Amino acid sequence: MNRSIIKVEHLSKQYRLGATHNTHQTLREGLAGAVKAAFSRQHKGDDDKNNTIWALKDVSFEVSRGEVIGIIGRNGAGKSTLLKILSRITDPSTGRIELYGRVGSLLEVGTGFHPELTGRENIFLNGVIMGMKRKELARKFDEIVSFAEIDRFIDTPVKRYSSGMYVRLAFAVAAHLEPEILIVDEVLAVGDELFQKKCLGKMATIANEGRTVLFVSHNMPAVINLCPRVILLERGGVVQDGKAADVVGHYLHTGGAKLAHREWPDISIAPGDDVVRLRSISVIDEDERVCQSIDIRNRVGIRFEYDVLESGQRLVPTFNIAMESGALVFWAGDRDPNWENRPRGKGRYTTTAWIPGNFLNAGTMIVSATISRVRPTHEHLYEQGVLSFEVIDRMGADTARGNFPGHFAGAVRPLLPWETQFAPKDHGNVEMGSPS
Amino acid sequence: MEPDRLPQYELPDEPLVIIEARKSWSALAIRDFWVYRELLYFLTLRDIQIRYKQTLLGVLWVLLQPLLTTVVFTIFLGLLIRVPSEGTPYVLFVYVGLLPWTFFSAAVISSSSSVVNNAHLITKVYFPRSLIPVSAVVGRLLDLAIAFFVLICLMVYYHVGLTWTILLLPVLVALLTLLAMALGIATSAMNVKYRDVGVLIPVLLQLLMYASPVVYPTSLVPDRWQRVYQLNPLVGLIGNFRAAALGGSIDWSALAWSVGMIAVLLVYASFLFRRMETHFADIV
Numbered sequence: 001m002n003r004s005i006i007k008v009e010h011l012s013k014q015y016r017l018g019a020t021h022n023t024h025q026t027l028r029e030g031l032a033g034a035v036k037a038a039f040s041r042q043h044k045g046d047d048d049k050n051n052t053i054w055a056l057k058d059v060s061f062e063v064s065r066g067e068v069i070g071i072i073g074r075n076g077a078g079k080s081t082l083l084k085i086l087s088r089i090t091d092p093s094t095g096r097i098e099l100y101g102r103v104g105s106l107l108e109v110g111t112g113f114h115p116e117l118t119g120r121e122n123i124f125l126n127g128v129i130m131g132m133k134r135k136e137l138a139r140k141f142d143e144i145v146s147f148a149e150i151d152r153f154i155d156t157p158v159k160r161y162s163s164g165m166y167v168r169l170a171f172a173v174a175a176h177l178e179p180e181i182l183i184v185d186e187v188l189a190v191g192d193e194l195f196q197k198k199c200l201g202k203m204a205t206i207a208n209e210g211r212t213v214l215f216v217s218h219n220m221p222a223v224i225n226l227c228p229r230v231i232l233l234e235r236g237g238v239v240q241d242g243k244a245a246d247v248v249g250h251y252l253h254t255g256g257a258k259l260a261h262r263e264w265p266d267i268s269i270a271p272g273d274d275v276v277r278l279r280s281i282s283v284i285d286e287d288e289r290v291c292q293s294i295d296i297r298n299r300v301g302i303r304f305e306y307d308v309l310e311s312g313q314r315l316v317p318t319f320n321i322a323m324e325s326g327a328l329v330f331w332a333g334d335r336d337p338n339w340e341n342r343p344r345g346k347g348r349y350t351t352t353a354w355i356p357g358n359f360l361n362a363g364t365m366i367v368s369a370t371i372s373r374v375r376p377t378h379e380h381l382y383e384q385g386v387l388s389f390e391v392i393d394r395m396g397a398d399t400a401r402g403n404f405p406g407h408f409a410g411a412v413r414p415l416l417p418w419e420t421q422f423a424p425k426d427h428g429n430v431e432m433g434s435p436s
Numbered sequence: 437m438e439p440d441r442l443p444q445y446e447l448p449d450e451p452l453v454i455i456e457a458r459k460s461w462s463a464l465a466i467r468d469f470w471v472y473r474e475l476l477y478f479l480t481l482r483d484i485q486i487r488y489k490q491t492l493l494g495v496l497w498v499l500l501q502p503l504l505t506t507v508v509f510t511i512f513l514g515l516l517i518r519v520p521s522e523g524t525p526y527v528l529f530v531y532v533g534l535l536p537w538t539f540f541s542a543a544v545i546s547s548s549s550s551v552v553n554n555a556h557l558i559t560k561v562y563f564p565r566s567l568i569p570v571s572a573v574v575g576r577l578l579d580l581a582i583a584f585f586v587l588i589c590l591m592v593y594y595h596v597g598l599t600w601t602i603l604l605l606p607v608l609v610a611l612l613t614l615l616a617m618a619l620g621i622a623t624s625a626m627n628v629k630y631r632d633v634g635v636l637i638p639v640l641l642q643l644l645m646y647a648s649p650v651v652y653p654t655s656l657v658p659d660r661w662q663r664v665y666q667l668n669p670l671v672g673l674i675g676n677f678r679a680a681a682l683g684g685s686i687d688w689s690a691l692a693w694s695v696g697m698i699a700v701l702l703v704y705a706s707f708l709f710r711r712m713e714t715h716f717a718d719i720v
Contacts, residue, residue: 003447015718065447088562090717091458098451111560114482116489121482128478129561157489407556 004100005181005212006063006086011095012236013056013081055081057236059095063214065180068207070227070244071216072251074259075364075388078236079216083107083185086214101180101212104131108185110170115159115406119150119169122158126173140176148172158405163395166405175202181212200226218292218390220248259388261290267307271381275313276371278381280305283367283389284352293390296362296399296413300389303352306371311345315380319353319369321360329360329411341374358400358415361408362393458714468564475563479571483546484578498579499586502538506531509651519652524682528590532678533650535587536608539580540616540670541641547572547620548637552627555720565713566706569624573616580609587681599683608677615669615698622705625712628720644668649675654687666690669697 056078063069073079084090086097087105112129113122123144127137137144145154148169150161158166184203203226207213217223223230223244230247232240240247263280264270270277284301285291294300304317318333332353334340367387372379393408395401400415401408469476488494506527513519514526521529550572551558551565558565627633645651648670657665665671672690679686 005447007451084717085455088453088455089559091714092455093457095456097453097455099453099455100447100451102452105561108560112557114486116486117482121485125478125482128475129557129563131561131563134474 003065004062005065006100006214007096007098008059008061008086009096009098011056011059011082011085011097012054012093013078013085013090014052014093015055016052054236056085056092059233059236059238061231061238061241063212065101065212066210067229068213068215068227070223070230070248071214071233072218072220072223072230072248073233073239075366077233079233080185081236082233083183083214083216087183099181102131103181103183104177104179105183106130106174106177106185107183109167109174110406113158113166113170113406116157118157119145119148119154119161122169123173126170127176130174130177131179132177136178144172144176147175161405162403163401163405167395171199171202175206179211181214182206183214185216220251224248260292262386263305270307271383272306272371273380275310275373276306276308276315276380278304278306278369278371278383279348281367281369281383281386283387291389293392296358296360296391296393298357299354300357300360300391301352301354302367302369302387303350304369304371305348305350307348308344308346312343313373314341314375315344315371316340316374317351317353317369317371319367321355322366322368323361323363323411327411329365359412360391361410361413362391365389365391465564468566469570472563472567476567476571476574479567480575483572483575487575495582498582502531502534502583503586505534505538509534513651520656522653522655522684524596525594528594528596528682529653529678530651531587531590532681533674535580535583536612536674536677537645537648537650537670538583539576539609540612541645542579543573543576543613543616544619544623544641545637546576547616548623548627549634550620551624551716552631552634552720558720559717565716566621566709569620569709570617572624573613573620576616577609577613591681596682601680601683601686604676604680604686608673608680611694611698612673612677614702615673615694618698618701618705621709622701625709625716628716629712644670649678666693669694669701 059078059082071079071082081090083105084107085092086099087103087107089105089107110126112126114125117125123141124134124137128134145151148165148171150165150169153161153165158169161169200222203213203215207226213226215223215227227244229242230240230244231238232247232251240250261280261282264278267277267279270279272278280303282290282303283292283294284303285294286298288301288303291300302319304319306317308315316333318331320331321329323329334351334353336351365388366385367389368382368384369386370379370382393399393401395405400413491497493500509530510527514521514530519526547569550568554568557563557568623633623637647665647668654662654665654671654675672687672692672694676686676691678684
């Protein structure tokens with residue numbers, strides 16, 4: 001009765017450093033690399049050791065039929081990699097998984113939706129991509145349409161849908177997947193609160209139907225509500241596997257969820273040197289409270305607290321923001337006119353930089369911080385990836401998204417002032433048509 | 437919902453799926469195409485729908501493209517340079533060559549960029565990746581069918597009689613499709629890692645067109661070069677396509693060579709794709 005539906009045994013996944021995202025080479029680099037390798041006589045194994053990271057290392061667990069399991073961990077702990085391997089998007093390097101049921105994975109709502117196609121066409125395309133049969137879709141078609149509340153627009157291209165309609169339709173298709181094992185990623189992080197509630201409600205229904213669910217989320221209340229059992233991943237390994245309350249509690253207490261704030265109470269081990277030491281750094285919201293997730297419309301502050309131990313240096317707190325993919329969004333250094341280029345005396349400084357709302361794109365942002373001296377340049381400290389926070393897309397028409405429902409690419413998503421000048425065409429025609 | 441259905445699901449004794457590190461060299465599983473035939477159908481349908489929806493003239497382009505090229509070649513090669521056309525009117529001669537060529541080159545081009553263009557699918561959901569380049573080729577068959585009607589009109593207009601050789605046309609189209617798939621599968625995989633491939637393909641295809649009997653007859657190539665010339669598998673396909681449609685004599689040895697080449701290329705492409713696809717989701 002209690003046989004496992006999922007068996008994960010000693011699963012590991014190794015990535016080449018920097019090869020996780022967007023590193024398609026050009027032929028020239030590939031050739032150059034091949035030539036270099038041929039002449040350098042360096043053993044390939046050595047090379048791999050230096051340039052690879054283990055996104056997952058020796059992960060083992062079993063899941064019984066009907067279990068609903070939460071998978072938590074900070075960014076980069078290996079959650080996404082685990083889901084990708086379970087959904088067969090990428091292969092493990094070593095280890096093995098046995099699945100005793102059909103897997104449906106929901107890593108995104110609306111996978112494969114095409115804006116030019118109508119709602120009807122997209123239901124079939126999306127459904128078949130996610131593993132449903134055409135007959136099954138035809139049978140559930142009316143149900144999907146009424147769930148999405150888009151009856152009248154079913155034969156309209158989805159590019160004319162509002163973002164709300166788009167997300168509703170996408171979720172409606174996903175909600176009618178009936179695999180024995182359902183894998184759900186952070187899909188609940190998009191959409192308005194009403195939509196999120198609907199998603200969570202649906203998840204609860206699915207769980208009650210006796211299906212096996214793996215649910216990855218940063219939303220701790222949701223995890224505790226939905227999942228009796230939780231697995232905590234850290235640095236690619238399983239740290240804890242047990243009752244939701246225990247594991248989530250442990251996670252919160254070890255600071256896993258507090259990446260929006262770091263502090264070093266012991267000055268001797270705080271980042272820095274004899275000149276300056278960083279004491280704390282945080283991501284704060286408009287009310288100056290430490291905040292892990294920021295509404296895309298609101299401004300967000302990066303606050304440094306540091307002690308200057310030797311006076312007379314021109315110090316510049318600087319930080320950069322990168323996306324989870326590693327792509328740099330921007331660098332910014334302290335340009336406070338009162339302090340720029342001014343030698344600083346000993347004491348405690350608190351410096352905040354404000355990133356405007358409607359500027360960053362949605363997603364996980366990773367903050368690295370430095371404090372440097374200028375003229376001559378010297379870096380007193382550099383804390384890479386010291387903080388991270390989420391920019392939450394509210395899918396609202398009052399953001400740069402407007403009514404565009406699809407994937408919004410780019411490092412930033414500024415809400416620009418747009419201006420249009422218009423000369424009516426009729427006017428021109430009259431002039432051209434007139435004999436004078 | 438049907439809550440009563442799932443709890444009765446009995447676990448099978450053997451796992452449905454085993455996920456482990458894949459051995460590098462294994463060929464594409466033909467069975468996948470059958471298991472995932474509905475997805476293949478919908479991916480193909482999507483390609484066709486989008487292609488026709490996004491252009492103003494839609495389906496008309498399928499006719500206009502070979503027709504306009506035919507006009508250009510007829511004026512420059514047929515009327516001005518007077519390329520020999522083995523007794524048939526040059527318009528008909530060149531259209532019969534452009535028909536399979538246009539299909540082939542369009543199929544290879546869309547197939548070679550298909551995996552990169554579907555990165556959003558590859559990183560989000562599992563299905564046999566080879567469906568993507570294959571569906572891109574299959575989608576072009578409809579264009580070929582439409583352009584075929586024009587050929588029939590031209591043949592009627594020029595009073596070309598039908599011969600038994602016309603029965604070879606489906607075979608030749610199938611071979612052409614397989615060749616396009618072989619090239620598409622291989623280049624779509626390489627394109628993921630080396631984006632240069634996407635730039636290179638149109639250029640190479642341009643060269644390949646002049647290395648194939650599309651706008652001139654095979655007999656125009658000097659005898660001492662024929663050996664090298666015949667290495668191109670398209671010589672046996674396009675030359676014979678024309679012969680089959682217009683009732684010429686079939687060059688069986690060239691056809692046999694093409695079949696052999698296609699088999700080798702397909703096997704090579706499938707191994708290459710299989711080896712590279714494990715990294716698609718990581719680098720695309």
